[in-house]
Amino acid sequence: MRPISYSRVSDVGTAIGTVAADPESAFLAGGTTQVDLLRIYVEQPRRLVDINDLPLNQIEELPDGGLRLGGLARMSDVAEQPAVARRYPVVTEALVLGASPQLRHMGTLGGNLLQRVRCSYFRDTEAPCNKRAPGTGCSALDGVNRGHAVLGTSDCCIATHPSDLAVALVALDAVVRTEGPGGSRGIPIDDFYLLPGQTPEREHPLSHGELITGIDLPALPVAATSRYIKIRDRESYEFALASVAVAMSVAGGRIAEIRLALGGVATKPWRARAAEQVLDGAPATVESFTRAAEAELAGAVPHGMNAFKIELARRTMVRALTAMAQREETA
Numbered sequence: 001m002r003p004i005s006y007s008r009v010s011d012v013g014t015a016i017g018t019v020a021a022d023p024e025s026a027f028l029a030g031g032t033t034q035v036d037l038l039r040i041y042v043e044q045p046r047r048l049v050d051i052n053d054l055p056l057n058q059i060e061e062l063p064d065g066g067l068r069l070g071g072l073a074r075m076s077d078v079a080e081q082p083a084v085a086r087r088y089p090v091v092t093e094a095l096v097l098g099a100s101p102q103l104r105h106m107g108t109l110g111g112n113l114l115q116r117v118r119c120s121y122f123r124d125t126e127a128p129c130n131k132r133a134p135g136t137g138c139s140a141l142d143g144v145n146r147g148h149a150v151l152g153t154s155d156c157c158i159a160t161h162p163s164d165l166a167v168a169l170v171a172l173d174a175v176v177r178t179e180g181p182g183g184s185r186g187i188p189i190d191d192f193y194l195l196p197g198q199t200p201e202r203e204h205p206l207s208h209g210e211l212i213t214g215i216d217l218p219a220l221p222v223a224a225t226s227r228y229i230k231i232r233d234r235e236s237y238e239f240a241l242a243s244v245a246v247a248m249s250v251a252g253g254r255i256a257e258i259r260l261a262l263g264g265v266a267t268k269p270w271r272a273r274a275a276e277q278v279l280d281g282a283p284a285t286v287e288s289f290t291r292a293a294e295a296e297l298a299g300a301v302p303h304g305m306n307a308f309k310i311e312l313a314r315r316t317m318v319r320a321l322t323a324m325a326q327r328e329e330t331a
């Protein structure tokens with residue numbers, strides 16, 4: 001048993017200062033990841049700083065026509081916002097398809113972006129795991145890896161990034177707003193997530209004590225025609241085996257604008273740039289969609305049990321793009 005001190009703060013400066021001053025401290029938001037990992041000794045902070053009272057749960061209009069979602073806004077509150085559903089349906093759908101209603105009532109946007117991987121070896125303190133204990137090895141490489149990644153992997157880690165929301169945000173080029181000991185900054189979401197490479201313990205560029213204050217959704221007309229499709233083992237609640245976030249517009253039967261990202265198959269929320277390149281200006285047909293999916297997955301690397309994900313991702317991409325094209329046709 002390890003003692004943990006707990007404090008509840010009501011201003012951003014105190015929250016940052018308290019965590020930054022103690023390397024063994026951590027922010028506590030909804031607690032749906034944090035408390036889970038404390039219980040199984042995967043995370044062992046000696047101090048928890050509860051940030052639920054910080055005034056960071058608003059949804060605000062940005063001067064350029066975008067929307068700022070507060071870092072402490074609850075997943076369920078954001079999913080119920082008409083402005084988000086109308087202008088960024090892919091965000092609403094990704095939130096609604098993530099976790100269970102109870103978890104969404106507690107889970108915050110900042111916490112969702114920083115949730116940890118669901119690899120069973122990461123959660124088992126007896127198992128070698130480079131992410132939890134750098135240099136010990138990766139048990140999943142030759143282990144039970146059905147849920148693991150086929151894109152963005154390294155010989156050090158093949159864990160899949162678990163967030164649905166992050167996949168939608170990557171497709172939209174959202175920006176993560178932070179405030180920390182070194183001041184405030186905006187980090188493009190694609191740069192926010194790091195590939196595992198040889199340092200899988202480093203998942204993002206935040207410094208200790210740096211707080212996610214918000215997420216900026218850019219003004220993006222194509223985002224109004226977007227959606228999120230998620231394939232999982234059970235419908236009630238489960239992490240993605242494969243998912244697709246897509247925003248697309250079609251003019252004269254050709255793809256005028258396309259934004260595409262994949263979840264459930266990669267070590268970070270995966271912007272499908274190779275597929276976008278194939279689709280840009282191409283006829284909005286199943287043939288184009290299939291070529292695009294194949295281009296994106298050409299570099300996929302299977303690891304035994306997860307080989308099926310390559311075909312699953314391909315089919316999910318074609319399905320999502322076909323559904324978007326049909327919707328555009330009838331609009």
Ligand SMILES: Cc1cc2nc3c(=O)[nH]c(=O)nc-3n(C[C@H](O)[C@H](O)[C@H](O)COP(=O)(O)OP(=O)(O)OC[C@H]3O[C@@H](n4cnc5c(N)ncnc54)[C@H](O)[C@@H]3O)c2cc1C
Binds near residue numbers: 072100106165
């Ligand atoms: C059974 C189960 C099923 C789930 N299924 C899904 C799913 O299908 N899809 C999905 O996307 N998610 C899923 N989740 C994950 C869930 O969405 C996250 O646990 C939740 O969003 C985390 O938010 P939180 O506020 O509870 O974070 P916390 O648990 O409080 O914090 C998580 C981490 O983020 C840090 N943190 C929190 N807020 C901030 C901030 N503002 N700035 C800096 N650091 C911060 C904390 O210090 C901690 O390290 C599931 C979780 C469970 C338990």
Ligand code: SF4
Binds near residue numbers: 121157158200
């Ligand atoms: S896949 Fe990553 S998280 Fe899982 S055991 Fe290997 S190093 Fe650890």
